[in-house]
């Protein structure tokens with residue numbers, strides 16, 4: 001598929017999606033959100049893609065937020081619709097995707113940009129990255145899941161402070177907070193994400209899908225995550241991957257997972 005605002009490149013089991021509006025610091029306008037959904041869906045449906053990496057083009061920004069120009073004159077109803085549609089179309093979709101998604105945070109990840117990174121399964125940052133949810137400085141609150149996912153990742157008190165002050169934290173603080181898993185140089189950012197992706201790809205993609213479901217269940221209201229774990233654990237026993245994984249162990253060889 002051809003995209004206007006993003007690039008998508010697949011190699012060696014990894015699809016790298018790059019948000020490509022560097023002159024606007026990769027701000028998420030409506031078209032970019034729609035294209036991102038399409039690109040994630042395409043990668044998830046591609047049997048050759050085992051891991052997805054998302055990053056921003058240019059050295060300055062991952063994503064500097066939702067496109068402020070687009071919503072500056074919205075009323076109450078339009079504001080609600082913007083948040084509901086974005087969450088449904090992209091942010092919740094990424095969080096629940098079967099294929100693992102790594103955010104390579106290569107610069108500013110602000111507002112909708114940090115919310116996008118937080119919807120991914122985990123995050124790796126360059127040492128120049130800056131992260132924050134500055135929405136209250138604009139008279140609004142985070143609307144793409146930020147008030148929910150930030151406290152899940154960093155704890156309530158830190159999330160309250162970050163959101164109330166509208167401030168930015170640097171990569172070291174984000175690492176200390178558990179918001180990102182690793183920090184590296186800008187140059188090494190994608191290679192490190194690819195190295196982690198390679199480790200993921202050695203394992204059963206079917207079991208990983210089950211693990212994502214079970215882990216996410218811990219954060220869903222009204223769902224007993226322990227029950228989801230039991231169900232997914234049981235489901236694994238019916239898969240070819242389980243047969244191959246256990247057989248390979250017993251035969252003292254490397255597993256060659258069929259992915260079913």
Ligand code: COA
Pocket residue numbers: 023024025027064065066067068069108110111112134135138
């Ligand atoms: N929405 C729309 N456009 C944005 C944007 C956003 N969230 N963030 C940056 N841009 C645009 C700027 O308007 C500017 O466009 P222009 O050259 O046509 O004027 C361009 O990207 C470059 O940004 P600029 O502000 O000149 O870069 P900077 O290095 O001086 O500052 C930031 C960088 C990230 C500190 C600053 O761009 C910023 O504060 N952005 C908004 C962050 C924000 O509040 N995000 C939450 C939105 S809900």
